[in-house]
Amino acid sequence: MTDAEPTVPTATEPTDQVPSPLALPTIALLGAGSMGRAILSGLLAPTVEVDGPIRVTNRSAAKAAELAGTPGVTAFATDDDAEANRRAVAGAHVVLVAVKPSMVVDLLDEIADALEPDAVVVSVAAGVTVATFEEHLPSGVSVVRSMPNTPAVVGRAVTGVSAGTRSSDDDLALVRRLFETVGTVVEVPESQLDALSTISGSGPAYVFLLIEALTEAAVQKGFTDAQAAELVNGTFAGAAELLVASGKTPTELRIQVTSPKGTTERAVAVLQEAGLPELFVRATDAALARARELAAG
Numbered sequence: 001m002t003d004a005e006p007t008v009p010t011a012t013e014p015t016d017q018v019p020s021p022l023a024l025p026t027i028a029l030l031g032a033g034s035m036g037r038a039i040l041s042g043l044l045a046p047t048v049e050v051d052g053p054i055r056v057t058n059r060s061a062a063k064a065a066e067l068a069g070t071p072g073v074t075a076f077a078t079d080d081d082a083e084a085n086r087r088a089v090a091g092a093h094v095v096l097v098a099v100k101p102s103m104v105v106d107l108l109d110e111i112a113d114a115l116e117p118d119a120v121v122v123s124v125a126a127g128v129t130v131a132t133f134e135e136h137l138p139s140g141v142s143v144v145r146s147m148p149n150t151p152a153v154v155g156r157a158v159t160g161v162s163a164g165t166r167s168s169d170d171d172l173a174l175v176r177r178l179f180e181t182v183g184t185v186v187e188v189p190e191s192q193l194d195a196l197s198t199i200s201g202s203g204p205a206y207v208f209l210l211i212e213a214l215t216e217a218a219v220q221k222g223f224t225d226a227q228a229a230e231l232v233n234g235t236f237a238g239a240a241e242l243l244v245a246s247g248k249t250p251t252e253l254r255i256q257v258t259s260p261k262g263t264t265e266r267a268v269a270v271l272q273e274a275g276l277p278e279l280f281v282r283a284t285d286a287a288l289a290r291a292r293e294l295a296a297g
């Protein structure tokens with residue numbers, strides 16, 4: 001049998017089991033922007049059973065009205081209701097904080113005395129430390145910091161999670177299960193979370209930038225926008241799938257494309273001479289410096 005042939009299930013492998021729904025406690029999601037909504041999509045999957053509707057807050061009434069039409073969601077707008085966040089967190093066991101980093105402290109001060117005494121507060125905010133969260137929240141409240149990414153929308157997020165000083169193993173396991181609804185989870189110490197953010201948190205943007213650049217090159221070579229998108233998007237999606245399915249390293253797969261003395265060799269040489277690998281080191285260093293600025297407030 002070759003690697004490419006599908007494996008046939010043996011008699012002992014389950015083939016017809018319906019997965020039991022994942023049960024999660026009551027959840028409030030504060031901030032329904034790009035990231036908040038991406039996580040919400042995972043929590044609303046049919047395989048997930050959240051205790052009660054998910055309480056979702058954001059600023060605008062128009063977005064809240066749109067969210068309110070989603071089954072399984074109760075939406076609140078802070079522009080309409082100054083108590084929206086406090087009402088959303090009252091009775092919630094898990095509180096996801098998904099507002100911009102610069103808004104976190106004000107939000108924590110706003111909700112602190114409305115939280116359940118044993119709530120688990122989960123941050124997705126870049127840069128903002130566990131210490132800042134813990135300083136602004138009651139002592140019984142557990143904090144877990146996380147860094148997801150937007151492929152959560154398609155169930156393919158990679159999320160880093162770090163325990164706070166007050167979070168138990170059960171709290172961390174709960175947050176893991178929550179983020180597993182939108183992809184895979186990597187546990188790291190908080191000291192590594194900003195670095196992780198520069199790789200996987202921001203990573204989708206780097207990939208989209210490469211796609212934009214290659215698309216521009218295709219258009220410059222005379223392809224229509226539609227043709228360029230088909231060529232480039234298909235190439236990125238196919239290459240990513242090949243990487244996952246083959247189990248080979250990116251280096252092995254690149255070498256397979258790069259025929260000795262062929263065309264790819266010339267192109268790759270141009271990219272390497274221009275310092276592409278070093279550029280990624282510089283880019284992620286810049287992102288890390290920005291995370292530290294955000295931590296400083």
Ligand SMILES: NC(=O)C1=CN([C@@H]2O[C@H](COP(=O)(O)OP(=O)(O)OC[C@H]3O[C@@H](n4cnc5c(N)ncnc54)[C@H](O)[C@@H]3O)[C@@H](O)[C@H]2O)C=CC1
Nearest residue numbers: 031032033034035057058059098099100101124125126148
């Ligand atoms: N966009 C991304 O790829 C990622 C973002 N993050 C983090 O997620 C957080 C949100 O980022 P985005 O979703 O990109 O921003 P965004 O601007 O799209 O969303 C922020 C949301 O917060 C809402 N909001 C603002 N003030 C509020 C308040 N007082 N109460 C309730 N809601 C309020 C806004 O209405 C908006 O819907 C940030 O802390 C960011 O660091 C983390 C990982 C990836």
Ligand SMILES: O=C(O)[C@@H]1CCC=N1
Nearest residue numbers: 126197200201202203
């Ligand atoms: O750009 C940002 O600050 C957030 C964190 C990682 C991705 N987006």
